[in-house]
Amino acid sequence: MQTTKRTLVFTVLALTVWAISTTAYASYYYTKYKQLEHTLGTMQSLVLKVNILIDYGEWNETQEWHNATLVPAGSTLFNATLAVAKVDSTPWGEYMLINSINGVENSQDTGWIWWIWDNSTSQWKPTLEAANKYVLADGETICWNYQNWASTSPPS
Amino acid sequence: MRLQTRQLALFCALAAASIGIQLTPRPPNIESTSLITFFVGVVLGCPAGGFFGTLVMLVNGFLSPWGFAGLIMPFQIVGMSLIGVAGGIFRRYGITGSATRTVFESAILGSFLTLVYDIITNVGVALITNVPIVFAFITGVTFSLMHIASNTLLFGLAFTPLLKTFKTFGEVRKIADN
Numbered sequence: 001m002q003t004t005k006r007t008l009v010f011t012v013l014a015l016t017v018w019a020i021s022t023t024a025y026a027s028y029y030y031t032k033y034k035q036l037e038h039t040l041g042t043m044q045s046l047v048l049k050v051n052i053l054i055d056y057g058e059w060n061e062t063q064e065w066h067n068a069t070l071v072p073a074g075s076t077l078f079n080a081t082l083a084v085a086k087v088d089s090t091p092w093g094e095y096m097l098i099n100s101i102n103g104v105e106n107s108q109d110t111g112w113i114w115w116i117w118d119n120s121t122s123q124w125k126p127t128l129e130a131a132n133k134y135v136l137a138d139g140e141t142i143c144w145n146y147q148n149w150a151s152t153s154p155p156s
Numbered sequence: 157m158r159l160q161t162r163q164l165a166l167f168c169a170l171a172a173a174s175i176g177i178q179l180t181p182r183p184p185n186i187e188s189t190s191l192i193t194f195f196v197g198v199v200l201g202c203p204a205g206g207f208f209g210t211l212v213m214l215v216n217g218f219l220s221p222w223g224f225a226g227l228i229m230p231f232q233i234v235g236m237s238l239i240g241v242a243g244g245i246f247r248r249y250g251i252t253g254s255a256t257r258t259v260f261e262s263a264i265l266g267s268f269l270t271l272v273y274d275i276i277t278n279v280g281v282a283l284i285t286n287v288p289i290v291f292a293f294i295t296g297v298t299f300s301l302m303h304i305a306s307n308t309l310l311f312g313l314a315f316t317p318l319l320k321t322f323k324t325f326g327e328v329r330k331i332a333d334n
Binding site for chain 1: 271
């Protein structure tokens, strides 16, 4: 066999191996991607995505957003808060009283109050429910606001 | 296929070495049987290479550390025999050019023949388990790539030194000096 023809044959063989291997490998990853996409689709019906804002307000006026936090369906606000922050609480009957969030404790004048974002009015709405009694819905936005107990002004 | 005594002795020694290595516990798909089978094909011709592949894979099918091969064994035999026959074809076209060229050519042949072997065995898996052939190949692609990469390295690094070592045998001298 001539040298050029021989070189050509071996080049074609090498390219064939490369083409088949890479195609198979790409297909392998595509299959894995599709499987994971399917699993994610199944999981999405079992989990909720919520946005949680921790507004330190009167403490130091800083804010901490936890967007698209994934929590199991049926989770309460208390469970979701535990997932994103260090919470100290005290059970009081069937309610959980929040003592502190991320080390910022309630005082006589100020403390943690939670608000919910109302999409229809685009405003924060006050609530009276205990955090461990409020079951979250998908896509909700909640704010833990450190504020004066007497204040009725929503988070800024 | 008619072998002289010395050729037969070489065949048996290589078969024993190949089976010994094949039956030693090792990582999956890292093997030297393909290289030795190809080498036997180069040294002793297509029929001997094909028979060598058949023999080694038949023994391996029963005694492999991974267990009895079962229905996949015929596909392994066909795949390995083809590697032996390919060695004979390589011999027919002669091993010419520099040692570097031989290293590259043997590495490319190693990768191509391993790919062919893997396709054949994956076809076997697909037929046995009744899954689409493409699916079987894609599922086993990680093992195939490991197999191809290791054999490319092994053929590239070991074929030329092996040929030099066995050059003292008359048959090899004829091929190498072509």
